[in-house]
Amino acid sequence: MLKVATETMPFLLEPDAGTLTDYTRLPRLPADVFTAPLRRPAHVGEDWLEPRRTAYSPEEHRIWDDLFARQMQILPGRAASAFMAGLGKLDLGRGGVPDFARLSEDLGALTGWSVVPVPMLIPDHVFFWHLANRRFPAGNFIRKRETFDYIEEPDVFHDVFGHVPMLTDRVYADYMQEYGRAGWKAMRHNRLKALGALYWYTVEFGLVREAEGLRAYGAGILSGPAEAVFALEAMSPNRLFLNVDRVMRTDYVIDDLQPTYFVIESFADLFHQTVERDFDQLYGRLGAGFTYANSAVIDIDNVLHRGTLEYHLRGGRRSGAKPA
Numbered sequence: 001m002l003k004v005a006t007e008t009m010p011f012l013l014e015p016d017a018g019t020l021t022d023y024t025r026l027p028r029l030p031a032d033v034f035t036a037p038l039r040r041p042a043h044v045g046e047d048w049l050e051p052r053r054t055a056y057s058p059e060e061h062r063i064w065d066d067l068f069a070r071q072m073q074i075l076p077g078r079a080a081s082a083f084m085a086g087l088g089k090l091d092l093g094r095g096g097v098p099d100f101a102r103l104s105e106d107l108g109a110l111t112g113w114s115v116v117p118v119p120m121l122i123p124d125h126v127f128f129w130h131l132a133n134r135r136f137p138a139g140n141f142i143r144k145r146e147t148f149d150y151i152e153e154p155d156v157f158h159d160v161f162g163h164v165p166m167l168t169d170r171v172y173a174d175y176m177q178e179y180g181r182a183g184w185k186a187m188r189h190n191r192l193k194a195l196g197a198l199y200w201y202t203v204e205f206g207l208v209r210e211a212e213g214l215r216a217y218g219a220g221i222l223s224g225p226a227e228a229v230f231a232l233e234a235m236s237p238n239r240l241f242l243n244v245d246r247v248m249r250t251d252y253v254i255d256d257l258q259p260t261y262f263v264i265e266s267f268a269d270l271f272h273q274t275v276e277r278d279f280d281q282l283y284g285r286l287g288a289g290f291t292y293a294n295s296a297v298i299d300i301d302n303v304l305h306r307g308t309l310e311y312h313l314r315g316g317r318r319s320g321a322k323p324a
């Protein structure tokens with residue numbers, strides 16, 4: 001998942017990161033840009049990549065298999081066709097935590113992306129840099145049995161099972177690379193929060209309208225046990241068609257089911273809406289904070305389903321409310 005914390009990293013300086021076109025080396029941040037003050041583990045370099053291949057225990061491989069089996073009970077008929085096709089193309093159900101080298105080879109042959117291991121959440125600017133180079137950073141650890149249903153920090157199951165199958169789709173793969181490039185522009189404008197909202201409502205919690213019905217393509221939905229049914233079938237949440245300007249002004253929660261989901265018509269729709277938008281102009285007009293609550297439906301919205309918001313009105317996860 002994307003992190004949008006902010007603090008100075010004064011050792012990285014270079015003019016105008018927002019107009020960069022060359023991402024071969026990690027670009028330096030402009031002096032006034034803030035990024036999260038994450039402490040880099042001693043064994044990783046500035047790219048934050050794990051130098052060694054991770055060895056998973058038999059129990060850890062079993063946890064992957066059990067998570068995989070659980071999701072396969074839920075996702076057919078609910079996950080986007082591109083996601084289901086990607087699972088097959090990459091053979092993610094062959095058993096155990098996938099080997100990143102083999103996965104990268106298969107994915108590289110399809111769309112030129114690779115999957116690279118990182119030890120923890122990494123700084124925004126490094127994350128964007130990897131995406132801009134068609135590298136998807138994935139956690140190299142897996143949750144324990146005790147936190148089987150819900151984890152705070154994205155693990156290899158969330159990152160690989162949730163995100164990587166979509167990267168087999170050519171248009172979506174291009175969107176993710178453009179998103180990485182857009183990250184550098186957002187930092188220059190100090191509008192990472194707004195770009196983070198776009199990531200949240202598309203890459204993590206996006207829905208797509210397919211011929212057979214609504215489907216989920218967001219990794220936050222696809223890698224967990226409860227949200228696919230809630231997002232697609234419950235009366236509670238709003239389902240609105242994506243409008244990039246509006247989404248970038250919308251608050252989001254990271255520790256509960258979403259009150260609102262945004263729907264795209266296709267991945268080409270998503271790609272064009274974002275790549276063709278002049279973000280310089282958009283950022284110039286955005287306030288520092290969010291304008292819209294995450295449950296709001298506003299005049300300009302193209303509404304597919306207006307939610308009852310019952311789940312959130314009852315108090316959401318903390319109250320023990322049942323998704324309805």
Ligand SMILES: [Fe+2]
Nearest residue numbers: 001002154219
């Ligand atoms: Fe994620």
